[in-house]
Every structure is written in C-alpha cells, then in structure tokens.
Amino acid sequence: MSATDTLVALFPSVPLRAEPNDRSEMVSQVLAGERIIVLENLDNNWIKLRCNLDEYEGYSDSRHFTNYEPFGEDSNVMNVTQALTLVGSDISVVYPAGTMITTSAGVVKIAGRTTDNFNKSSLFNPFTSISNTAMSFLGVPYLWGGRTFAGIDCSGLTQMSSRLYDLKPLPRDASDQAKVGHLIGWDDRQINDLAFFINNKDEVTHVAILLSPEEVIHASGSVRIDKLSSDGIIHSESGELTHKLHLIKRI
Secondary structure (H helix, E strand, O other), X not given: OOOOOEEEEOOOEEEEEOOOOOOOOEEEEEEOOOEEEEEEEOHHHEEEEEEOOOOXXXXXXXXXXXXXXXXXXXXXXEEOOOOEEEEOOOOEEEEOOOOEEEEXXXXXXXXXXXXXXXXHHHHOOXXXXXXXXXXXXXOOEEOOOOEEOOEEOHHHHHHHHHHHOOOXXXXXXXXXXXXXXXXXXXXXXXXXXXXXXXXXXXXXXXXXXXXXXXXXXXXXXXXXXXXXOOOEEEOOOOOOEEEEEEEEEEO
C-alpha cells in the first residue's frame, strides 16, 4: 500500500496507538467498516493513519485493514446503532455499534465482506437525543481510547453518542470537542448540552453530557450518572467534587 491509500477496518475494533508498536498506549479505536487514509508506511507492517470520520491520527498495524472498494453507484453508507452478529460457516463475529455498513441492491458489505443474510431493520435503534443514546452505554467499563460497549472513555462516549444519534461527528478528544458548538451560560444549561472539565493546569481533560440541569452522564470508572454543580461533578455516592467545571457547550 502507498501513502494516501484509502483503507477500511476489517475487524470489530482496531487499536489506534500513540506510537508504532504494540506496547504503546491505545489512544482510540477504528471500528469495522470505518475508512482511514494512510499517511506513512513504517517498518514491521505499521502505518501512520488518519481516520476519515474525525481526522484523528495515530498508528496501527496495516494487517487490520483492507483496500476500500466502492460498492456501486446506488450504495448507501450507514452506521449500525446496536451490535451486529454476522454468522459464517465456521465462525460468528460480533461487530459493535458504530460499525459502518454499505448497502447496494439489497446486499450488504461489512468491513470488506459481503453478505445478504441478516435483517437490516434490526440494526437501528430510534434514539431521540444524544443523552438518550448515552444512556444505552450506562454501566459500560471505562477504557482509555475505547469507543464501544466493551469499554469507552469520556470523549468516546460523547463522540459515539453524537454519532449514533446521527449528528455531525464530534472530534475524538475532549479538548477538541470543547472547541465545537456554542458557549452556554450556567443559567441557560439544559439536557443534551456538553459540560467540559479541567485539571489543575487548566487543561480540558473530561467531558460529560447533561441529562438535566442537575445531572450528567459520563465515563469515569464506568459510564455513570452524577450530580452537576457550578463547581463541577459531584459524585452521587460520596458527595466528592471529582471534576472541575470549565464551560458548557451546545452542539
């Protein structure tokens, strides 16, 4: 493959790393069917890549991807909103919510594989808002760099909740998400707004979704619901202030 090639993720979730080696931290995931651009070919099958969805960059093993091939002029690209199990002759594969599928003339292509053996109507939930979507992740364990129901981080939760609700995709990191949308005053906050929080260096490091003016859902240990005050997030059990509020945005 050459630089600028468009590839598509083959497997349910492909780790995207900070450096080109397996010991480097996972900073995000590329989900099955998502497209990436090869920026640079490196040693030992590693590539530097950019995700088409959110322009996030990182490193991954090229063997997790295959060449992207258009699927007909009448094709339609969609992301499924719940897990999809594809049953094969010798193995069944579970693809996460957010998997990109391409349909054309009744045939579906998933991560470079073609099938006509499942019910498309069962793959899409009628989510009504970003907060409603986030509630479907309630209890999911925290995973740095995660974007699925198997594990997710705070900005992964807001990005995937926005995407599965079919809004414009948000950037990957909380600090970049904080640059999107319109600034909202404390007294004007409402459900579905995003609240951003800073560390002791005044850096945006956390994001949550408002469920009401007084509650947020966020990924911290797991996806959970906590109280929101003008100071920040108040842990619903301990009463401790866990995150310092910086600003509120409406996307």
